[in-house]
Amino acid sequence: GYYWFIATSDLSGPQLHRSDGNSMERMTSSLSNDAGMNIPPTVIGERIVFDSGNLVAFVPSNASLIDLNSTIQEVGENTGIIAHNGLYWFDCGIPMYGFELCASDGLSAWLHSDYAPGMDSSEPSHLSIVGNNLVTLLNDPIEGGELHLVTTSGLELLWDHAPGNLVSGSHGELWVTSEMVYFIADSTTYGLEMYGWSHGELDSEWIIIV
DSSP states (O other): OOEEEEEOOSTTOSEEEEEOSSOEEEOOSOOOTTTTSSSOOEEETTEEEEEESEEEEEETTTTEEEESOTTOBSTTTTTOOEEETTEEEEEEEETTTEEEEEEEOSSOEEEEEOOSOTTOOOOOEEEEEETTEEEEEEEETTTEEEEEEEOSSSEEEEEOSSSSSBOBSSSSOOEEOSSEEEEEEOOTTTOSEEEEEETHHHHTOOOOOO
16 A cells, blocks of 8 residues: 655665555664665565665564675675566675576565576576576676576576677667567677577477578
8 A cells, every 4th residue: 555665755764665546764873875775675575675785574564674684795786686586686796606597476586596606607688588498698607698597506607609608688688578588698799699499498388481
């Protein structure tokens, strides 16, 4: 029954507010100055989840603010947040793991996959839904930008657009049509161009080109 948003209404700076359409109420007083910049207030179950330094949740029933995982930092800078299979997915920075893919159920948050082991980062970006699947572009430390499927246990390579450590997704978005997934990537042969991958392998609707 409320709209939830980050706003500045007094000397407290940017804080979480709610409105029923007639009046406005400030709900927090201790958020960071860039609260909600990457992950805006998002309703997950009975909580309002957003970024404020770390990933935090506001619990309306007792007006409390909870840090969902103090080790997860810099959340949603490349991906924002996207819902899939009952969880919410986003990129995150974790000391000793680098920048990897994380997930949250609104009660806690966790590292989903350390695709690039150690301090190397896979830097997930462009999280997108294809049919009933979640896909992302990743940066492999050796093979460069690649398209991956997010599974319950980790990440599965779908397509490496070109051999070598070359970027993908540095410009634009991940564009999904009924037949293809398009993104801009680099190669030693063609330079920076648009590439397309048929997602029939995911939805079992193969395309026959004659």
